[in-house]
Amino acid sequence: MKILEMRELLAARTYACPDRTREDVAAAAASDMLSDVLAMGGAPDVLITGLLNPQVIRTAVLMDARCVVFVRGKVPGPAIVELAEESGVCVLGTDMPMYQVCGVLHAHGLAAAR
Amino acid sequence: MVREYTVYGNDFVRAGEVSGKIKTILKGLGYPPEMIRRAAITTYEAEMNMVIHADGGRVRASFSPEEVVLVFADQGPGIADLNLAMQAGWSTASETARQLGFGGGMGLPNIRRYSDALDIDTKVGTGTTLTITIRPGGRNL
Numbered sequence: 495m496k497i498l499e500m501r502e503l504l505a506a507r508t509y510a511c512p513d514r515t516r517e518d519v520a521a522a523a524a525s526d527m528l529s530d531v532l533a534m535g536g537a538p539d540v541l542i543t544g545l546l547n548p549q550v551i552r553t554a555v556l557m558d559a560r561c562v563v564f565v566r567g568k569v570p571g572p573a574i575v576e577l578a579e580e581s582g583v584c585v586l587g588t589d590m591p592m593y594q595v596c597g598v599l600h601a602h603g604l605a606a607a608r
Numbered sequence: 609m610v611r612e613y614t615v616y617g618n619d620f621v622r623a624g625e626v627s628g629k630i631k632t633i634l635k636g637l638g639y640p641p642e643m644i645r646r647a648a649i650t651t652y653e654a655e656m657n658m659v660i661h662a663d664g665g666r667v668r669a670s671f672s673p674e675e676v677v678l679v680f681a682d683q684g685p686g687i688a689d690l691n692l693a694m695q696a697g698w699s700t701a702s703e704t705a706r707q708l709g710f711g712g713g714m715g716l717p718n719i720r721r722y723s724d725a726l727d728i729d730t731k732v733g734t735g736t737t738l739t740i741t742i743r744p745g746g747r748n749l
């Protein structure tokens with residue numbers, strides 16, 4: 495699906511790289527622990543997390559994920575937004591909790607990263 | 609080709625920069641994507657360990673067509689029980705590191721899993737040196 499569709503499904507806001515919302519994403523990983531995201535080792539296009547700090551963006555870049563979704567109404571601060579813009583990572587934020595975000599996206603065909 | 613970098617201890621703003629630079633070089637040199645992936649994950653884990661546990665250190669990366677060798681050397685506290693440290697889930701990470709999403713105790717097991725060779729030389733009170741080798745067409749993810 496396109497990031498744009500994902501944004502609609504999650505009633506999300508765009509915080510960085512709005513120009514990338516036309517890109518396609520196929521697989522996601524979700525966790526509040528970056529340790530876990532790295533240990534899963536798959537190739538996620540989307541990183542879904544309730545963790546709010548610049549390391550989330552660095553981790554996304556290292557793993558070649560092109561989109562980060564912050565859940566539960568978390569609003570990324572300027573340090574996060576700046577790093578995301580610099581690194582070309584699209585950042586969305588939604589009020590939905592993690593479980594709901596994963597459920598909705600999975601039901602619409604976004605696979606688990608492997 | 610050889611490159612050297614400094615990693616700064618407890619600097620959570622810059623943490624990950626060195627891994628990013630190494631990844632950019634790997635891409636520029638045209639290594640296969642699966643190898644770049646494994647190198648990116650292992651360098652990031654090793655860099656974060658130096659930031660979180662060892663008050664920083666030095667990284668030396670050598671690139672050749674056959675392999676990439678990454679040496680992470682620090683003068684931190686060393687690892688008292690390496691067998692324990694290699695177990696998934698075992699961690700002494702600080703509260704600060706945990707709040708940032710680290711400290712799952714997954715780093716060293718992960719480095720072993722994604723590298724083609726791993727050597728750890730550690731001594732309490734002296735420091736830790738990790739030598740990670742990644743080869744194209746090596747371990748597949």
Ligand SMILES: Nc1ncnc2c1ncn2[C@@H]1O[C@H](COP(=O)(O)OP(=O)(O)OP(=O)(O)O)[C@@H](O)[C@H]1O
Nearest residue numbers: 529657661662693699700710711712713714715716
């Ligand atoms: N460079 C180092 N210097 C001193 N101790 C280290 C070093 N690297 C790892 N350790 C010790 O080994 C433990 C396990 O490391 P590992 O990377 O597996 O997990 P972690 O860093 O605690 O958590 P995670 O990597 O999941 O964020 C650490 O908690 C720490 O006690």
Ligand SMILES: [Mg+2]
Nearest residue numbers: 653657715716
């Ligand atoms: Mg670690």
